Amino acid sequence: MSEVIEILDLINPNFYDFWLNDDRSRNLLSGGRSSMKSSVISLRLVTDFMEDPNGNIVILRKVAKYLSTSVYEQIKWAIYMLKLEDEFFFGQSPLVIRHKDTGTAFYFYGCDDPMKVKSAKIARGYVM
Secondary structure, X not given: OOOOOOHHHOOOHHHHHHHHOOOOOOOOOOOXXXXXXXXXXXXHHHHHHHHOOOEEEEEEEOXXXXXXXXXXXXXXXXXXXXXXXXXXXXXXXXXXXXXXXXXXXXEEEEOOOHHHHHOOOOOOOEEO
């Protein structure tokens, strides 16, 4: 039997409304450092990803140099917090976190090289 993860125990109560809101088309989360914005967003991205076997997620950061030590590790953290790490392959070159069963993935790009984003191809599914 798998362990039940209480996600609301993992997030700042200030973000409960965001977490419980089913409309994910537009959200603006505010808060300073240590507000847990990144944690809440990464948990949401991973849970949404797991609900759609055809969905892929593209994550952009202004400067590519910091992808592996910031947003990549943040998504990895969320996967570990949800105890899903055995379901993923964590690639370093290129930076990708791929679901072993579905082949869909989290892709990471820097906005400082728009040609990499423009030429990116998703082999299976669509970008959520």
